[in-house]
Amino acid sequence: MREPLPITLEQLSDRYDVFLVDQFGVLRDDTGPYEGAIEALSRLATAGKMIVILSNSGRNGEYNSERLVKLGFAADSFDFFVTSGDVAYEVLSSPGSTLVRGSTCLTISSGGDRNLADRLGLVSMDHASEAQLIIISGSESERVAMDDYREMLRPAAEKHIPCVCTNPDIHKLHNGATLAGAGSIARLYEALGGTVTWFGKPHPEIYEHAVRIAGINDRRRVVCVGDSIEHDILGAKRSGFDSALVRTGILAENTDEQLAHLFNSVRADATFIMPAFRNLET
Known part of the structure; x- marks a missing residue:
């Protein structure tokens, strides 16, 4: 597998127009926001980037949006909040559902x-x-x-x-x-x-839902940011997006050798890798 390239969030911002960002493990854990994540998300929004929070949450996007704002994230620092729960509802409530x-x-x-x-x-x-x-x-x-x-x-x-x-x-x-x-x-x-x-990452429906509601036309200008190789990185690869793996979240304690083994076993390599979702000065 191809070894991911080290990159900063500022460099990602220079390369991409649309960010599909995981919630847990990238922006926050179960106790609250990661250091610098609130500021980093706001800076991307100020730079004119379209930001879709893409979460494997069984709860709906409205609930998750409100919870993120209560944690201190600005309501205008992301454009959409897409959850696997919302995608499941869309499919199961469709006319073709049994x-x-x-x-x-x-x-x-x-x-x-x-x-x-x-x-x-x-x-x-x-x-x-x-x-x-x-x-x-x-x-x-x-x-x-x-x-x-x-x-x-x-x-x-x-x-x-x-x-x-x-x-x-x-x-x-x-x-x-x-x-x-x-x-x-x-x-x-x-x-x-x-x-x-x-329903949810790495399965395709959640990515196609995000593409549709965000009006994404050029997948080359999109990057997926996540902490899970099995979900975020594999899902991005299956849907034709570049990806950046952050070293926070569930793989925070893994060694480089363990990450390489996971990339090989899952058969999905990240395009980039970075220590955390934050700006260099934070």
């Missing part, structure tokens, strides 16, 4: 989030055996063991109940530790024999 309003649903999430089920007019249930659809939008692996998730989902998998994963992230950040994310729970469901439909 999903029926009023169907029963079990949502695996964090913080009791049932936003997608509510928007789709589904009836939320507490047990997998009662569900006609499983939605996996988040993980609480800091308090729920994976074996518990396995037993929770086994009745649905045995009945071949379809599952939708609106957050493919295999890992998540929690209090400085890397834990199993919603994507790991969805993989577990597949291992039990269930079928999963995936």
